[in-house]
Amino acid sequence: MDLLSVRNLSVDLGNFSLKDISFGVPEGSYCCLLGASGAGKSVLLETIIGAFRPKQGKVYLRGTDVTAWPPERRRLGIVYQDYMLFPHLDVRGNIAFGLKGQGLTTDKIDPRVMKISRQLDIEDLLERDIATLSGGEQQRVALARALVTEPEILLLDEAFSALDVNTRERLRTMMARVVREIGITVLHVTHDREDVWALATHVAVINDGEMLQHGTPEDLFRRPRPGHVASIMGAGNIISGEVVSETGADLGIVLANGIRLYSSENLTMGSDVTLSIRPEDIMVARDESVISARNRIPVTLSEIKRRGPLTWLTGRSGDLELIAMVTSSGYESLETSPGDMCFFIFKASSLCLIEENFQKIVLASNFS
Amino acid sequence: MSNRIFKAALGGVTVLFSGLLIWAILSLILMPEVSEFVESTLSEEMLYSIRLSLFTSLISVALVMVLAVSIGFVLARFTFPGHNLLRTIVDLPMAFPELVLGLCLLLLFGHAPFGKWLQSMGVNVVFSKYSIVVAQVFTAAPYAIRVVYGTFRGISPRYEMVARSLGCGLLGSFLRVSVPMAKGGLFAAAVIAFARCMGCFGTVLILAGGTRMYTETLPITLYLNISYGNLAMAMSSGIILIFISLGAIIVFEVLNQEVVL
Numbered sequence: 001m002d003l004l005s006v007r008n009l010s011v012d013l014g015n016f017s018l019k020d021i022s023f024g025v026p027e028g029s030y031c032c033l034l035g036a037s038g039a040g041k042s043v044l045l046e047t048i049i050g051a052f053r054p055k056q057g058k059v060y061l062r063g064t065d066v067t068a069w070p071p072e073r074r075r076l077g078i079v080y081q082d083y084m085l086f087p088h089l090d091v092r093g094n095i096a097f098g099l100k101g102q103g104l105t106t107d108k109i110d111p112r113v114m115k116i117s118r119q120l121d122i123e124d125l126l127e128r129d130i131a132t133l134s135g136g137e138q139q140r141v142a143l144a145r146a147l148v149t150e151p152e153i154l155l156l157d158e159a160f161s162a163l164d165v166n167t168r169e170r171l172r173t174m175m176a177r178v179v180r181e182i183g184i185t186v187l188h189v190t191h192d193r194e195d196v197w198a199l200a201t202h203v204a205v206i207n208d209g210e211m212l213q214h215g216t217p218e219d220l221f222r223r224p225r226p227g228h229v230a231s232i233m234g235a236g237n238i239i240s241g242e243v244v245s246e247t248g249a250d251l252g253i254v255l256a257n258g259i260r261l262y263s264s265e266n267l268t269m270g271s272d273v274t275l276s277i278r279p280e281d282i283m284v285a286r287d288e289s290v291i292s293a294r295n296r297i298p299v300t301l302s303e304i305k306r307r308g309p310l311t312w313l314t315g316r317s318g319d320l321e322l323i324a325m326v327t328s329s330g331y332e333s334l335e336t337s338p339g340d341m342c343f344f345i346f347k348a349s350s351l352c353l354i355e356e357n358f359q360k361i362v363l364a365s366n367f368s
Numbered sequence: 369m370s371n372r373i374f375k376a377a378l379g380g381v382t383v384l385f386s387g388l389l390i391w392a393i394l395s396l397i398l399m400p401e402v403s404e405f406v407e408s409t410l411s412e413e414m415l416y417s418i419r420l421s422l423f424t425s426l427i428s429v430a431l432v433m434v435l436a437v438s439i440g441f442v443l444a445r446f447t448f449p450g451h452n453l454l455r456t457i458v459d460l461p462m463a464f465p466e467l468v469l470g471l472c473l474l475l476l477f478g479h480a481p482f483g484k485w486l487q488s489m490g491v492n493v494v495f496s497k498y499s500i501v502v503a504q505v506f507t508a509a510p511y512a513i514r515v516v517y518g519t520f521r522g523i524s525p526r527y528e529m530v531a532r533s534l535g536c537g538l539l540g541s542f543l544r545v546s547v548p549m550a551k552g553g554l555f556a557a558a559v560i561a562f563a564r565c566m567g568c569f570g571t572v573l574i575l576a577g578g579t580r581m582y583t584e585t586l587p588i589t590l591y592l593n594i595s596y597g598n599l600a601m602a603m604s605s606g607i608i609l610i611f612i613s614l615g616a617i618i619v620f621e622v623l624n625q626e627v628v629l
Contacts, residue, residue: 051529071532072540078533084526088548098534101544149534 001063003027003185004048004153009057011047018043018209021057025153025202030179030186032200032217034193034232040209041189045157048187049076061152077146081158083138085130091141092126098149116148119178136167140174147182156188160195172198193234205229222352226274230354236279236323238354243267251294251348257320262294265353274355281350282324284313284334288343295351297322297344301336315344393610400603408604416581417589417605424497424585425565428504432512432561435505437554440516441546445525455517462510466570473499473506473575495577500585503571508564512557519553520546556623563616567609 002024011018018040025031035041046052048059050071058067066074085094092113099109117123120140130138139159146154160168176199179186188195196203196217204214207228213220224230226238241256245267252267253260254275263275288296299315299322311331313324322344326334336342400408408414443455461469477483477493486493493499527549531541547554569587576583580592586605593601 046529049529049533051525070537071529072535072537074533075535076533078530080526080530082524082526084524084530086527086531086545086549088551097531097544101531101535101540145530145534151533155533 001027002060003062004187005060005063006044006048007058007060009044009047009059010055011043011052012055013043013052016040016043016209018047018054021206021209021211023204023211023214025185025187027185028183029201030188030199031202031204032196033187033189033204033206034191034196035189035206036191036232039191039207041191041206042157043209044206045078045155045187045189049078049155050074075149075152076155077149077151077153078155078157079139079142079146079159081161083135083142085138085141085145087130089130090126091122091128091130091133094130094141095126095144095148097145102149112148113144116144119181120144120147120174134167135163136171139163139171143175143178147178147184151184153185153187156186156190158189158191161190161192168194175199193232205232207232221278222276223354224276226276226354230276234278235276236325237277237282239275239277239320239351241273241275243269243271243273245269254351258318259297259320261297261351262348263351263353264348265351267353268356271357273353273357276352276354277322277346277350279312279323279325281346282322283345284315284324284326284330284336285343285345286334286336288345291345293345294348295344295346298341299344301338301340301342304331304336304338306331315342317344396603396606397610400600400607404600405604405607408601409608411601413581413584414589414601414604414608417584417586418608420497420500420583421566421585424500424504425562428501428508428565429558429561431501431505432509432565433554433558435509436512436516436557436561437547439513440557441520441542443513443517444520445528458513459510461506462514466507466568467574469506470503470571470574473502473571477502477575494575495579495583497576497583499576500572500583503575504565504568507568507571508561511564512561515553515557515560516550519550519557522553523549552623556620559616559619559623563613563620566612 004025006024007022009018009021021044033041033044043052047054050069054067058065060066061074086097089097095113095117096109099112113126114123117126120143122137122140122144125133125137125141130141133141143159160171163171172195179199188199190196200217202214203217203220205212205220205228213225213229220229220233224233224235230238239254239256239261241254241261243252244255244260245253246269247263247265247267251262251264253262254267254273256275261275265275267273283291283293285291288298297315297317297320299317301313302316302321303314305312306328309328311326311328313326313331315322315324324344334342439458443451474494477486477499483493491498493502523546527545528541531545532538536544567587568585569591572578572583572585572588573591578584578588578592584592586609590602590605590609593599593605
């Protein structure tokens with residue numbers, strides 16, 4: 001059974017609404033709720049915690065309907081992007097806040113505060129005024145404050161977004177360790193897919209108040225639904241075509257924009273299919289014979305974008321446009337420029353089936 | 369060039385107005401002899417007036433703050449039908465001339481069923497010392513509510529949500545998070561309310577009657593003495609009111625900066 005389960009949840013806030021959201025978070029999992037700004041991630045999180053009353057639908061915790069429960073009864077810890085540390089309390093006061101509210105005495109509170117502070121490496125900060133802390137320190141204090149009360153689920157609302165890249169990466173590493181040590185279930189709202197790759201065991205994608213897809217990161221990485229999910233997961237290449245040779249002893253063949261593409265997916269003859277190939281799975285070569293992969297597409301390079309150590313190459317073959325990602329040093333060794341001919345080469349196993357006959361297929365290990 | 373003229377024009381208006389204001393205040397402060405001021409201030413009437421003003425104002429501020437914190441928090445945190453209407457209603461006394469507000473209160477506590485009900489319970493508000501407090505509360509509350517409302521609005525409700533996620537009820541999060549965080553704004557509201565109570569004239573005059581040595585607060589002392597032609601007493605009460613207001617404004621500015629920063 002899922003630890004947290006949301007069923008047909010609709011929330012109307014006047015200028016924004018959540019529409020019929022359903023998903024679940026299994027116990028012990030780290031679920032990332034991924035979406036762009038304004039997608040409704042935070043509204044969903046705050047509805048789960050009890051800040052908003054849904055128009056319809058239910059929120060279940062361990063199978064119990066908690067939709068009408070006040071936030072204090074739900075036992076959900078929350079950490080916001082902007083920390084929300086209480087400015088009138090020092091670090092120790094902030095961390096001990098929930099325990100004091102439970103009526104515990106100092107001799108019970110202090111060891112728990114020390115333990116969580118040690119786990120988050122903030123034991124030296126306990127007597128500090130929160131105004132003197134850096135962003136990363138404040139975020140660790142906020143995490144300690146939420147974790148020390150041992151909530152059922154830890155909710156993170158863009159918890160790492162306000163931090164610089166290095167601090168964010170350190171916090172991700174620390175978060176992964178702490179979650180492993182404590183064994184807590186986490187629901188992490190984010191717009192950064194790096195959080196998904198670094199931490200998530202499950203991921204759900206939300207856009208414009210609607211849940212688009214959920215599953216394991218691998219599911220959404222390999223088989224994102226076309227459109228927003230593919231875009232936010234960085235899928236890069238979504239290809240539509242018709243199966244002209246179904247998968248049997250040999251690979252299936254899809255005819256897309258006049259190009260024959262081989263796929264090891266289970267394809268049915270005559271069906272219309274949507275496939276994805278990730279840019280990093282495409283190799284680029286001047287000579288097709290150097291790499292022994294089944295798909296070798298001759299393309300004309302139309303655009304080259306260099307971004308530090310990585311380079312994105314856009315190639316066109318008739319109406320088919322593909323994007324490949326290579327290392328910048330690899331690109332330099334190709335000695336190509338826009339207008340040049342080269343080959344985009346990828347394995348049949350890299351071409352993943354997303355939709356067949358325009359009917360949604362079950363992509364993910366359905367964890368709801 | 370046009371920028372310089374514009375800046376000079378703005379600066380000129382600012383200097384002219386603030387200069388005239390300071391001149392007006394100084395002309396009152398510097399007018400009486402020091403001995404005259406001391407004698408007037410230590411007179412029985414003035415001491416009674418100062419005591420009554422301070423006593424009623426402190427009671428009124430306590431009542432105003434209860435109202436301001438309650439209504440300010442309701443307006444800042446809850447959405448409900450009639451929210452904007454409530455805001456307008458509590459702001460109304462600010463727009464009223466004090467005399468009109470006093471007349472409204474006179475009717476409410478005198479002839480209206482509410483006033484008659486109070487009288488039947490043995491509470492006679494009109495023309496009594498109670499009425500000074502009533503007048504001060506209704507005059508000062510809108511200002512305090514504004515400041516408290518602004519203060520609570522400036523505090524993210526997510527602080528309270530964090531507190532509630534940590535096990536606090538609504539009351540617990542209010543007392544342990546909202547009120548301590550709003551401390552500066554609440555003090556500022558109390559200071560403003562105190563200044564308004566001390567200076568409340570029109571409403572007190574209509575509702576309490578302005579009776580010498582009975583419902584005589586500092587502004588009433590000024591009014592009565594200027595009516596009798598006793599300029600020294602009038603000026604002394606005016607100077608005391610100026611110093612009280614000045615102190616209140618300084619405290620308000622310091623606390624308000626604390627809130628904003």
